[in-house]
Amino acid sequence: MNIPLAKAEPALDEQNKQTHFDVLIVGAGVSGVGAAHHLQEQCPDKNFVILETMGTHGGTWYSHKYPGIRSDSDLYTFGYRFKPWMGAPIAEAGLILDYMGEVIEEDHLAKHIRYHQKVTKAEWHSSLGRWTITVTNTETEEELVYTADFLFMCQGYYDHDNPYTPDWPGLSDYKGQIIHPQLWPEGLDYSGKKVIVIGSGATAATLIPAMADKAGHITMLQRSPTYFWTGENRNELADQLRALDIPEEWTHEIVRRQLLALGKEIQNLSKEAPDMVKEELLKVVREQVGDDALVEKHFTPSYRPWQQRLAFVPDGDLFKAVKAGKVDIVTDHIERFTETGILLKSGQVLEADMIITATGFNLLVMGGIPFEVDGQPVDFAKRFTYRGLMLDGLPNMAHVFGYFRTSWTMRADLISDYVCRLLNHMDAAGAKVVTPTLRAEDKDMTPRPWVSEEEFNPGYMLRGRDKMPKNGDHEPWTFPTDYYVEKDLLPNYDLDDGVLIYQ
Numbered sequence: 307m308n309i310p311l312a313k314a315e316p317a318l319d320e321q322n323k324q325t326h327f328d329v330l331i332v333g334a335g336v337s338g339v340g341a342a343h344h345l346q347e348q349c350p351d352k353n354f355v356i357l358e359t360m361g362t363h364g365g366t367w368y369s370h371k372y373p374g375i376r377s378d379s380d381l382y383t384f385g386y387r388f389k390p391w392m393g394a395p396i397a398e399a400g401l402i403l404d405y406m407g408e409v410i411e412e413d414h415l416a417k418h419i420r421y422h423q424k425v426t427k428a429e430w431h432s433s434l435g436r437w438t439i440t441v442t443n444t445e446t447e448e449e450l451v452y453t454a455d456f457l458f459m460c461q462g463y464y465d466h467d468n469p470y471t472p473d474w475p476g477l478s479d480y481k482g483q484i485i486h487p488q489l490w491p492e493g494l495d496y497s498g499k500k501v502i503v504i505g506s507g508a509t510a511a512t513l514i515p516a517m518a519d520k521a522g523h524i525t526m527l528q529r530s531p532t533y534f535w536t537g538e539n540r541n542e543l544a545d546q547l548r549a550l551d552i553p554e555e556w557t558h559e560i561v562r563r564q565l566l567a568l569g570k571e572i573q574n575l576s577k578e579a580p581d582m583v584k585e586e587l588l589k590v591v592r593e594q595v596g597d598d599a600l601v602e603k604h605f606t607p608s609y610r611p612w613q614q615r616l617a618f619v620p621d622g623d624l625f626k627a628v629k630a631g632k633v634d635i636v637t638d639h640i641e642r643f644t645e646t647g648i649l650l651k652s653g654q655v656l657e658a659d660m661i662i663t664a665t666g667f668n669l670l671v672m673g674g675i676p677f678e679v680d681g682q683p684v685d686f687a688k689r690f691t692y693r694g695l696m697l698d699g700l701p702n703m704a705h706v707f708g709y710f711r712t713s714w715t716m717r718a719d720l721i722s723d724y725v726c727r728l729l730n731h732m733d734a735a736g737a738k739v740v741t742p743t744l745r746a747e748d749k750d751m752t753p754r755p756w757v758s759e760e761e762f763n764p765g766y767m768l769r770g771r772d773k774m775p776k777n778g779d780h781e782p783w784t785f786p787t788d789y790y791v792e793k794d795l796l797p798n799y800d801l802d803d804g805v806l807i808y809q
């Protein structure tokens with residue numbers, strides 16, 4: 307899928323010296339690379355750069371190195387709408403990186419990406435009508451300054467350097483190794499070792515079966531159970547379409563639609579008939595684990611399905627490891643760490659050579675980058691979101707935050723379309739600056755959290771949502787978390803709505 311380049315491209319040396327861009331994208335993860343694709347296709351006259359802290363593309367899929375690291379949603383929807391996914395629905399990180407690498411190659415994006423460039427400050431100056439972006443080269447420690455008309459924040463939503471580990475009593479007493487999956491050391495040897503994995507989310511569910519054969523024994527220690535759903539890691543419809551030699555672009559789109567329709571049904575049912583969905587999910591787990599009492603105790607959550615991400619266990623690998631006796635599950639609370647393991651509230655003691663804390667991450671707003679508008683620091687927690695993609699009072703800036711129940715990329719694609727439409731609209735109107743601005747009737751809005759606890763309540767969101775921008779009590783000051791609603795609205799919103807103020 308080669309996209310013709312609209313402008314004569316400057317020579318590479320020239321490009322590397324360039325420090326002003328029409329659009330500056332922060333981050334070369336799935337969102338940033340997708341943004342570059344859309345920008346090139348829909349705004350061919352804009353020049354742009356992606357600045358990325360790490361030494362390569364991929365973001366999450368490059369930085370996470372724990373055994374078995376894979377998606378928990380299917381790649382037909384986690385993949386871009388413009389690039390067919392041809393593998394099994396659930397994919398390991400390496401395959402996702404390869405897929406993104408193909409996008410970069412096919413779209414000639416490499417020359418637009420500058421690696422080892424960590425953005426450390428973003429300042430908007432109204433007198434200049436543009437952003438000044440301070441950057442540190444992570445290899446040379448050199449400080450650089452870029453300027454950009456429009457800033458597109460694709461930096462992800464969590465702190466890549468500082469994962470979340472609760473401050474358990476006695477943590478420093480423990481003499482074995484403590485590892486957080488987000489900072490997995492290369493070549494970590496766990497063969498034959500007695501391992502405790504603390505956590506019950508997608509990460510624990512992924513790394514436990516991946517470690518089970520080599521480790522001596524694994525105990526999965528969870529405070530409370532999580533919903534899992536499982537099935538073969540294949541899509542029957544995709545297999546049928548491929549057998550009929552249907553073009554891959556069609557297969558991708560058809561299977562995407564099938565999975566989105568299924569997702570919608572499950573989401574609706576989870577709200578309307580949560581007990582039924584719960585029973586269906588548990589039925590499958592019972593079949594796989596073969597021990598009803600164990601499922602009752604360790605796989606039956608107290609919340610309703612989809613209040614937290616529903617983790618997919620491909621081919622039931624976690625359940626097979628439990629059934630084979632390679633993994634024990636303990637549902638209990640930690641009293642304290644000891645020199646050799648963990649003492650639980652129940653009095654039970656778990657011994658371990660190694661403890662893995664699959665306890666999640668810390669939410670980080672805009673990559674932790676300090677923002678200023680005309681010399682005034684921006685406190686994101688005091689800003690209202692404009693449709694979950696811009697912020698009140700922040701000129702020429704959009705950011706990506708994906709869905710919780712539908713693949714992240716579905717929203718990243720929609721937001722990129724919106725940004726491209728906005729940029730083209732500004733060009734057509736001769737506007738240089740756009741700022742979502744509170745109207746008189748918006749000034750007294752009651753701030754609401756980024757996401758309500760009832761809607762979505764995993765630990766990282768409850769811990770970090772106070773730092774996130776706020777929802778107002780009416781549109782357009784809300785973050786619509788539902789793909790099925792937003793997909794028809796976002797492409798059609800009036801860009802002259804009296805809230806987007808152009809200069």
Ligand SMILES: Cc1cc2nc3c(=O)[nH]c(=O)nc-3n(C[C@H](O)[C@H](O)[C@H](O)COP(=O)(O)OP(=O)(O)OC[C@H]3O[C@@H](n4cnc5c(N)ncnc54)[C@H](O)[C@@H]3O)c2cc1C
Pocket residue numbers: 332333334335336337338357358359360363364365366367370376377378379380384423424425426460461462463464466509672673675706708712713714715
């Ligand atoms: C282990 C794991 C599994 C997941 N699985 C799924 C899944 O199956 N389905 C799903 O929908 N979602 C999943 N998610 C959520 C996932 O993070 C997103 O879906 C998606 O990968 C995010 O892409 P992104 O490009 O927005 O952010 P990231 O992947 O976080 O990438 C952001 C990039 O921006 C760079 N960056 C950040 N700050 C700066 C800065 N100051 N200067 C320069 N560069 C910067 C980072 O280095 C990084 O490369 C998962 C998350 C994790 C942690």
